[in-house]
Amino acid sequence: MTQSNAQLRIPAVYMRGGTSKGVFFHAEHLPQDRASRDKLLLRAAGSPDPYGKQIDGMGGATSSTSKVVVISRSARPDCDVDYLFGAVSIEAPVVDWTGNCGNLTAAVGPFAISEGLVQAPRDGWATVRIWQANIQKRIIAHVQMRDGEVMETGDFELDGVAFPAAEVRLEFLDPGGEDDDEGGAMFPTGNKLDALDVPGVGRVEATLINAGNPAIFVDAQALGLHGTELQRDINANAEVLRKAETIRAHAAVAMGLGTSAEEVTRNRPHTPKLAFFSPPASYAASNGKHVTDDQIDLVARIFSMGALHHAMTGTGAVGIAVAAAIPGTLVSRVLGGKSRAAICFGHPSGMLSVGAEAQQENGEWVVRKAVMSRTARRLMEGFVRVPTLSAPSDNRSAQA
Template sequence: MTQLRVPAVYMRGGTSKGVFFHAGDLPADPGQRDRLLLRVIGSPDPYGKQIDGMGGASSSTSKVVIIATSARDDADVDYYFGAVDIEKPVVDWSGNCGNLTAAVGPFAISEGLVSVPPDGIAVVRIWQANISKMIVARVPMKDGEVMEEGDFELDGVTFPAAEIKIEFMEPGGDADDEGGAMFPTGNKLDVIDVPGVGPVEMTMINAGNPAIFIDAATLGLTGTELQKDVSGNADLLKKAEAIRAHAAVAMGLGASAEEVSRTRLHTPKLAFFAKPASYTASNGKAVGQDQIDIVARIFSMGALHHAMTGTGAVAIAVGAAIPGTLVSRVLGGSQTSIRFGHPSGTLAVGAEAKEVEGEWVVTKAIMSRTARRLMEGVVRVPAVG
């Protein structure tokens, strides 16, 4: 059988990796496109390894990105993100990947999709088409090329690189968004009775991506756990998924918990928090209690994330900036900038929030990431129907 040759670039963005495509190089039919992308990544794979594809057998490395020149006057490129399930034939387009967002600007520049200065900082305006939000990436340039090498260290990534600053503009939800307003139930705190779990106090928020925040103690955890401490615990993962799925229904993101668990795997994300505590990160680095404002962990595609999702960081920043959320309560009060501890180390984030006529509005959330072009050329894939 003759294999297709599809132009592609393999890129790291933040603590994630994905295969990047130009929209025009993929089938226009969504079903055929998704079947092709599943085969590119190597899913569904009952062995959970994605050996026959580009996926890396984790939620952080089983991802695809589609980029197109934007028809919008206020954007340079449109960015579509697909989270590819490892064991199911599902490409979930319901949310953004904040980590791979860091690679969108460099990809657009290197592929000639935007005009930028040869030196200094290139500003790339990105329309995140999954969630209909604007993102601004500030990409360092030198001699007409994207600057990739630098001394900015991002915990969860082995090597330092050039810093890319990302601004998520007006990341909070509104009435026209899927899932509704920033706080879909109208409350900053809710209690949901989850079958098999019991009453669970939580903050449900639309910011960056839909997210659910709970106390670590709700899951019988301390908040300092690493991936290895959680991802092998089937009972704990089942409990976490039950909370996530039932909260998603309350957020208007699914008709039933069963439907959410079957078809909506990428969003909403479930994160848990605790007051700052010392622990040893996954690379052996000591994280001191005095270095952080809070400890945070997040689930992604059914497993504990090895660091922190980019959109999770955005939602945490927004939750921290608004009084009355679970995050601000754990912090002991709202803060516009925080540094939190995650399994791979620490991360600083911030958000600009203000109260307007009794409603909280977030103008932007800010964080820094790094990105690198790993491989370019064509990806080979058997023809799909």
């Protein structure tokens, strides 16, 4: 990190991972002090921006594009790199470090290889062992190599991304929560299905789950929705957004993730995520592609940072896979009361296939692995410029 003309000059890479993109940094190039680091990252993204556009920064003014990633070599013998993810609020001075981004996880392996942090074969599949520092979990990325470089172009199509690219295979190891994790066990209330009394909403049945990220799964009907809605149907509807945030915030308290709903809304907009489900139904995706009910096992939608996600978060997909594999969850109920080791679900941009390996041990459900495929691409590399005197002084950081 150097200074030029009253601006800091910080090495960075702008990458797409899955249906998200963000700015990737080496940890050694950022301040070690958390408050200073967060001020710098907020300013790099262009936040807080009362206009909601992040014009004066690298953020893209959506929950999918206002993200930062910090990578370093890992001191753990079972991992190659440590991966820390920050969800940067657009209008508030908050960097939320409470959860992972499953989509950007797909870019961590390619970044680590291209930046020389991990040795890889000249051709074939490289394996990158990732320590996800936000949620304290291991992830294995399988990255394709050709002629000594990461393959980025290919024919793998990911709904929600306009162009095909090279497949990146991800294995989320032991994705379910444990007793010593934040929020407790995989089912923090001890139930696979809870009935919550939500002020201003009423009684809501929900699965509260720690898998990939903390999440809340409800029926679409709980929000007065059909389940096949797109962003345009939801994000301009203030009443639906209010109801969704009210359910999310109160469920987070029930999960032990906050002392009050107000605190959750203020300090941890990134997690837990709220997703809603409905049985298979035909609909036109956001690009006009027709999804038919015989192609999918269920329909899923998820909120991210206060708005409906344009596709599906990666960690949301992990949570859905885990919940589908365990009987008694809301997801398995939508599946007709059955548990599935692999499913294909419809989301606003199309379809996604996921799977999870679950089994009972001593009467408790244990998930050893969740799997899915994504793509990733390096969009730009060089330096991010950050004014030295323009960082906000009242930023809040949700864990780090």
